[in-house]
Amino acid sequence: MNKPESIPVRGRPREFCVDHALAQALRVFWTKGYEGASLTDLTEAMGITRPSLYAAFGNKESLFRKALDLYEREKMAYIGQGLAEPTARKVAETMLRGALENVTGEDEPHGCMRVIASVACGPAAQSLHDEIVQRTEVFKQMMVDRFERAKKEGDLPAHIDALGLTGVLVAWLQGISIQSNQGINRKDLERLIETALGLWPSP
Amino acid sequence: MNKPESIPVRGRPREFCVDHALAQALRVFWTKGYEGASLTDLTEAMGITRPSLYAAFGNKESLFRKALDLYEREKMAYIGQGLAEPTARKVAETMLRGALENVTGEDEPHGCMRVIASVACGPAAQSLHDEIVQRTEVFKQMMVDRFERAKKEGDLPAHIDALGLTGVLVAWLQGISIQSNQGINRKDLERLIETALGLWPSP
């Protein structure tokens, strides 16, 4: 995984694996946020020099975007899995437990990269902030639609506000991320989740 | 409010009001976080020069701590008010509505400064992060105690886990902060809160 991956065509071949370097960059951004991660942090973690980074990834911002894509693809799969569950309760349970796993990984940064990055980006990275917000909105809308369907299917009471319930669930997910980032231990987060599921509306 | 406040004793009198300058600094830190706020941002907003800032407040970090004290004193009163409410439900309601007001202020930054600052501080500000986390833990413990009392008083079912319920409520507060920071409108946050209160356990 740490060697070149594609058939070189012309010129001197690249001496590192782009995917592996991107995975290392993801770890740095995940831990430190966009502005907190310096090019020195990134190049050291990726094991390449600055010009190599710029040649392969454009600049810091486009590197971050690629890392964010990778993060959402590999680390936020639990959102999509949750949406596919058969009942509203299972949707919530899958997302809450998935977030817990994502956020308390053994040797991974604690907290959700999306949350960290959206909060911790100054005016210089306004466009990044906006993009993260927009991606979050897409997920939220899918949840609203899913809960509307659940109401029709009868596994959510009719008086429940699907948008409000989505806000509640998203707030839980974000709160789990923040509390984990603040160093809460996993056991306490599990109690949070158990209590939250205990509050979840029954059909 | 923008003129000196105390009786000068010796030497040239200070030409600005310390309290007013601190309030302006608070706005900057609240909006941009600790590392995102540069000394240039701060001095411009405060209307003073760098040496004046250093003479009056020590350095950037101690200025931030003073601003954080001011924030908790003036903007987080709803936590203490909530704890004083007679029932667990009113505790939650007061805190949720207080957070909403705090976070959707007309010409104030959106989001809770504590949340923003705890997430958006790099390794340089580790001691600040730790202090914010510690202050949060104090509040949490008070909530746990309050909900334990509520169980004894019978306005919370006995099977409820007070620590888990505190995590649930804190996650809501943090989620409200983040979603507001991401530009959610106030109406949607109100629906989040109404739905959350609808889930709150009845005695």
Added chain:
DNA sequence: CTGACTTTGTACTGACCGGTACAGAAAGCT
């Protein structure tokens, strides 16, 4: 081999960061 082409590491750029040295200005004390 020669030339085209691309990646490599070194060493640099200008801009900004937090923090400060210093001299002049404004007040009270004697």
Added chain:
DNA sequence: AGCTTTCTGTACCGGTCAGTACAAAGTCAG
């Protein structure tokens, strides 16, 4: 009047930031 004390503005410090110019090195086609 001086003298002391404190604040004010200018102009600077070394360090770090994101980004790049440039030449050496490696691999292809011919």
